[in-house]
Amino acid sequence: MSLGTGARAVKSVEELLAGATDREVIADSAGKSGAILERVRIGGKPFVVKYIDRSRDWTMRAAGSLRGVSFELWLRGMFDDLPTCFLQPIVGVARGEMTVLLMEDVSEWLFPVTDAPISLEDHLRILDHMAALHVAFWGTTADIDVVPAMHRYLDLSPWTAEAEAALGDPPLVPQLIAKGWPLLAEVAPAASDVVGPLARDPSRLVEALGSTPQTFIHGNFKLDNLGVTPDGRTVLLDWEISGIGACTEDLAWYLSINCRRLPQSKESAIEAYRQALESRGVSTDGWWDRQLGLTLLGALVQFGWEKAFSGYDDELQWWEARALEGAALL
Numbered sequence: 001m002s003l004g005t006g007a008r009a010v011k012s013v014e015e016l017l018a019g020a021t022d023r024e025v026i027a028d029s030a031g032k033s034g035a036i037l038e039r040v041r042i043g044g045k046p047f048v049v050k051y052i053d054r055s056r057d058w059t060m061r062a063a064g065s066l067r068g069v070s071f072e073l074w075l076r077g078m079f080d081d082l083p084t085c086f087l088q089p090i091v092g093v094a095r096g097e098m099t100v101l102l103m104e105d106v107s108e109w110l111f112p113v114t115d116a117p118i119s120l121e122d123h124l125r126i127l128d129h130m131a132a133l134h135v136a137f138w139g140t141t142a143d144i145d146v147v148p149a150m151h152r153y154l155d156l157s158p159w160t161a162e163a164e165a166a167l168g169d170p171p172l173v174p175q176l177i178a179k180g181w182p183l184l185a186e187v188a189p190a191a192s193d194v195v196g197p198l199a200r201d202p203s204r205l206v207e208a209l210g211s212t213p214q215t216f217i218h219g220n221f222k223l224d225n226l227g228v229t230p231d232g233r234t235v236l237l238d239w240e241i242s243g244i245g246a247c248t249e250d251l252a253w254y255l256s257i258n259c260r261r262l263p264q265s266k267e268s269a270i271e272a273y274r275q276a277l278e279s280r281g282v283s284t285d286g287w288w289d290r291q292l293g294l295t296l297l298g299a300l301v302q303f304g305w306e307k308a309f310s311g312y313d314d315e316l317q318w319w320e321a322r323a324l325e326g327a328a329l330l
Contacts, residue, residue, distance in 0.1 A: 010094060011093075011094045012094055013100050015094070017094075021041050021042075024038065034058055035050055038051070047104060049101070049102055051098050051100055052098060053098035058173070059155070061163070062156075063151055067095060069147055069241065069242055070099070071095060073146060078144070078146075084233075085129045085233055086233060087104075087106065087236070090102070091103065106235050110224075110237075111223045111226055116261065118223065120264060125234065127273045130251065133250075134277070135282055137215045138213070146242055147242060148244060150202065151243075153298060156173075165178065176309075177305050180304070180306055181305045181308075183309065187311055187316070188304075188316055190324065191300060191304060191319070194300075194327045195304045195323055198301045199301050202298075205298055209249070212290060213291070216244065217242065217249055218236060218242050219240075219242045219243065219250065222254075222257050222258065246291050246295055252295040252298060253299060255270070266318065297329075299319065299322075
């Protein structure tokens with residue numbers, strides 16, 4: 001099979017994987033969604049195949065995308081418009097009983113799945129490239145509303161935990177969500193009073209953010225989804241909650257989910273990202289403080305359940321303070 005321009009057409013699963021050999025299920029992947037990953041060789045080259053099935057993948061159900069967000073982005077040509085500083089590894093997609101993504105095998109360039117901090121150089125590169133992504137779609141007329149903000153803010157909500165429990169045998173993350181939200185009320189009642197109601201109904205937050213500048217966001221800048229190539233590009237995987245949003249939503253998610261691996265303070269990281277926007281011609285006058293405050297609040301709406309498991313530590317206290325500040329902006 002040729003992986004030139006012909007591979008960019010949507011094919012049947014059989015045609016997409018024609019000639020695949022050395023097929024092996026990847027058992028040690030970092031993903032927690034329920035998707036199945038397989039390593040194959042086609043034409044002597046290594047690839048990874050991702051099988052996305054809403055009967056198995058709770059994130060697909062939570063996002064509300066019946067065919068998979070990556071499939072929708074592919075059909076809309078969104079990946080073609082990414083800045084060149086990114087390596088997006090999907091080279092082919094197909095849709096049968098499930099959605100199948102054929103990807104370059106970029107495993108050698110991914111960040112290790114640990115709690116160890118990354119280097120300051122890598123961290124600042126990610127923030128700079130994150131800004132490049134947002135600037136590339138700033139003010140775009142393209143159809144970027146694949147996953148709306150409301151869905152992302154409900155993705156880790158009590159509703160998701162309850163819906164998955166109702167299906168029987170819920171996956172691990174929804175089980176933890178179900179335990180974490182009540183725990184937050186015990187360890188950080190002030191934070192819970194603010195973000196608990198928003199976790200069930202984020203409409204006020206989404207409406208407030210909608211009055212600030214919007215762009216295309218990835219939605220999951222988790223270090224497990226990131227890497228760096230030898231020529232300095234950022235590898236970016238897992239586009240399953242991507243869509244329209246506030247640029248600082250990606251920033252707030254990055255600061256929250258990677259909190260143990262950041263090589264500098266959150267305040268310094270925020271300033272580095274803002275400077276990256278400004279250096280690319282985006283003025284932050286007039287909207288920055290409001291949007292940032294709202295998305296930092298939003299990060300605890302998304303991750304309050306997870307922060308609660310570590311108790312009322314410095315991390316949770318920092319986010320509690322930001323949530324209280326952000327609530328005043330609603």
